[in-house]
Amino acid sequence: MKLIVGIGGMTNGGKTTLADGLHRSLPNCCVIHQDDFFKPQDQIAVGEDGFKQWDVPESLDMEAMLSTVQAWLSNPQKFARAHGVNVQPGAPDTHVLLLEGFLLYSYKPLVDLYSRRYFLTVPYEECKWRRSTRTYTVPDPPGLFDGHVWPMYQKYKREMEANGVDVVYLDGTKPREELLREVLEDIQNSLRCAAL
């Protein structure tokens, strides 16, 4: 049985933290990080606002991300081994793929492949504060959060809702352990239901 789970939501909602926790807790579980599919810096458009447009789907090579998902789908055992995930010999033949990223539900060819779509959010002030503590491979220039990151987040979330994408919202201000427990139980339930 194969289950694809999306850990999506806003920047600094806690997606990578949650995905890492799930990865450690679930057997035969692989993770694909959307941030690994950013195009090189010189291919990122500069908007009329003067900011590099990182937070739009065009900044990501989503075809490459889809190919990676297809490689997992065609042979999850082989994919797991190639990515250093121990395949449990005696365990039921159950494989989970976690996709983790900030624009998971805006790319049509992927959107129907998820068995479950989570969406982490925190309030604006918390998001802005957490972001200010981070240094990305290309550090945020002054004003990027309010000028680009936040408006694009709102735009693509509105679009997702208008398209009727079914997501489970998670409150990213809850303690890490609580979020992990909640989502882990939910995934384990899905696995049990799918096995019936």
Ligand SMILES: Nc1ncnc2c1ncn2[C@@H]1O[C@H](COP(=O)(O)OP(=O)(O)OP(=O)(O)O)[C@@H](O)[C@H]1O
């Ligand atoms: N449940 C939580 N409560 C408080 N802080 C958290 C929680 N989860 C993660 N954090 C902190 O918030 C910051 C962002 O976490 P994380 O990197 O997991 O988020 P992300 O959604 O993957 O962000 P990015 O947009 O950079 O991919 C980190 O400093 C992390 O330690």
Ligand SMILES: NC(=O)c1ccc[n+]([C@@H]2O[C@H](CO)[C@@H](O)[C@H]2O)c1
């Ligand atoms: N990983 C990167 O190459 C990169 C470069 C510049 C900005 N970002 C930010 O990452 C966040 C998603 O995790 C987005 O909000 C980008 O702004 C990433």
Ligand SMILES: [Mg+2]
């Ligand atoms: Mg992250």
